[in-house]
Amino acid sequence: MSIVNSVRAQIPPIHREGYPFIGIFALVTLILFWIWAPLGWIGTVLTIWCILFFRDPVRVTPVRDGLVVSPADGRVSMVVDVIPPPALGLGDQPLPRVSIFMSVFNVHVNRSPVPGRVERIIYSPGKFINAELDKASEDNERNSLVISTTHGNIGVVQIAGLIARRIVSFVREGQPLVAGERFGLIRFGSRLDVYLPAGTKPLVSEGQTSLAGETILADLTQPDLGRTYRAD
Template sequence: MSIANSIQRQIPPIHPEGYPFIGGFALASLVLFWLWTPLGWIGTVLTIWCALFFRDPVRVTPVRDGIVVAPADGRISMITTVLPPAELGLGDRPLPRVSIFMSVFNCHVNRSPVAGRIDRIAYRPGIFINAELDKASEDNERNSLVISTPNGRIGVVQIAGLVARRIVSFVKEGQTIGAGERFGLIRFGSRLDVYLPEGTRPLVAEGQTAIAGETILADFRLNGAAPAFRSS
């Protein structure tokens, strides 16, 4: 294997959504170099950061039935039992919720936590407070998906944060999606909430680091069988 191929394998691909932003940062860096060299180097660092923000690495997703995987990279910021947002249509009983906070340094491509059918997509405008706050689930701009599976319906909510100003969705109502498949992206710091069926026991802990498409949040079967994997 050549050195160039080896380097290419180590650098994760960039999601196409990021090209306009990376190009803008790069152009601004050139202008800053013309104005004052130190400013140009600052712009270069920011351009590299922007490229890292939109990275879209290959993930290896467990595919055994009954597994719920993390939809986002980040930190498990909260595990609680609360009423789901009304627009999800998941009833009026409290459900287990796992929240994942994504900082501006995390990969922001979101992946489906389960395989199933997307029954509902609901967008709700809102404000942009710190996504780590509990009230962000109610007050912030958000985009919600409901995915039907043989084990019940899963709610996934993309929540815009203090810096984020744009939620991007790649899917449509009625389509089938596989676990670990990309369904959206948030720019630039935000949170994902996963609402699990009543009685489901999360297998993660607050403060734990989650990897989208790989970290197991819950297992409906809990039979101890070794899961198979696929690359996505």
């Protein structure tokens, strides 16, 4: 029994949003097996991928005033100062932005980077170009959250990618959030942008791998003079 429990502990739970898709993949796989066995095995591989895509592992979020944690699993694709989208209402001056690109192999459940309250939610229809491109921040379908904190407002933007066709939100305006709490999901490849208060020094580098709810992006209470990074 202990071996069974150990195996179960290694298998991450699946988010409920994934069940309909997993069911469809499994059904198509059965049909493919009926048509031709090799096609069925291809369907089996795709069904396993779908199961892994919707995995929702437990995360251990560091809890301290001022910490900003990653809202997404993936690769830090950009760390730049840019003027935030007007819809966020964060002003017309450049702010630090950390962009995290999620491939189709990453966990796609998104988590709140800070404790606070959902001030605004803004959905913007758009295109589905490669989410790694900088212009995706303005051109692609996206769902934006403004989270008010004791250290100012934080902007979090879910951006649909080349394959993604649906942004799912779990929260509503006025709702309180704790750091690491699940607030949404993007299906099949996408990007998350985090806009930090002016003067904040991001504590991550481009190319770094981040984990939602665990990787620290910034510390709003302790100004950092800057860091250097090494790639091995």
